Amino acid sequence: MPNTETPSTEHTDLDLYPMPQLVGALIDGQFEAVRAVRDAAPAIAAAVDAAWPRIKAGGRLVYVGAGTSGRLGVLDSVELHPTFSWPQERALAVLAGGVGAMFVAVEGAEDDRELGAADVRALHLGSEDVVLLLAASGATPYVLGALRAARYSGALTIGIANNADAPLALEADCGITLATGAEVISGSTRLKAGTSQKIALNTISSALMVKLNKVYGNLMVDLKPTNAKLLLRAVHLTMHATGADEAEARRVLGQCDFHVKVAIVALLRRQTVMQAAALLAGADGSVRAALAAD
Numbered sequence: 516m517p518n519t520e521t522p523s524t525e526h527t528d529l530d531l532y533p534m535p536q537l538v539g540a541l542i543d544g545q546f547e548a549v550r551a552v553r554d555a556a557p558a559i560a561a562a563v564d565a566a567w568p569r570i571k572a573g574g575r576l577v578y579v580g581a582g583t584s585g586r587l588g589v590l591d592s593v594e595l596h597p598t599f600s601w602p603q604e605r606a607l608a609v610l611a612g613g614v615g616a617m618f619v620a621v622e623g624a625e626d627d628r629e630l631g632a633a634d635v636r637a638l639h640l641g642s643e644d645v646v647l648l649l650a651a652s653g654a655t656p657y658v659l660g661a662l663r664a665a666r667y668s669g670a671l672t673i674g675i676a677n678n679a680d681a682p683l684a685l686e687a688d689c690g691i692t693l694a695t696g697a698e699v700i701s702g703s704t705r706l707k708a709g710t711s712q713k714i715a716l717n718t719i720s721s722a723l724m725v726k727l728n729k730v731y732g733n734l735m736v737d738l739k740p741t742n743a744k745l746l747l748r749a750v751h752l753t754m755h756a757t758g759a760d761e762a763e764a765r766r767v768l769g770q771c772d773f774h775v776k777v778a779i780v781a782l783l784r785r786q787t788v789m790q791a792a793a794l795l796a797g798a799d800g801s802v803r804a805a806l807a808a809d
Contacts, residue, residue: 517678522701544699548710562689574643581611581625584649591716611657631660640668651704653681677708731802757782
């Protein structure tokens, strides 16, 4: 039996716990998720190193999973556009059972290996694409079918599982094992296994975006300001990076469609937004390089 399915020996009377103890046990279990991801840091770093050249060359990030794992992939994919202005067509999510499975469980879909392969083949993957495949068990048939189709296409595959020696991690180009062990509620991998997957996905996609020059220092300078909150965030980021007051930051941001990168370079170099945009284009989008350009 996989460790993620093995009943925990720590909380055999969980249903008898008074509320403070019950809540504490559930929270404490999440710390094991953090430890599992930290232990997997070398494998995660290797996966990012392998993925970065392909994504830089124009590849797509594709997330594949079933149930909780698949929904976590969807979540990571949709957050990249507002956070980093990542093109929506370059962050795709494939979920066993289709879009509807995001909201209602589609029983049996995860057991269909050929469906997983077919869903991936429909994306017409190429050698520059990167496919992140998630399954707590590491043996979900839908995900394994998708993995083999992705490898056949020449795409880079990153397999993320929560059990040692899982086929998903062993057969992927880059295998990541998040050894979270038994769940507080036996077999409920939406708990610490799911938490560990969320952390790993956040880490991988965020690291890629940093390497792609979408962060200056630790500032999120390539966000898409699609609502009032993000517009205000763009203003504050620009002020923080340049020392400009709010009025000046808003003035320059207004000239460049609230593109924080452009505003920062224009303000710090005392140039027009057109000149700043040209510098950024010549510096592969790097604010640091644009600021240092002759």
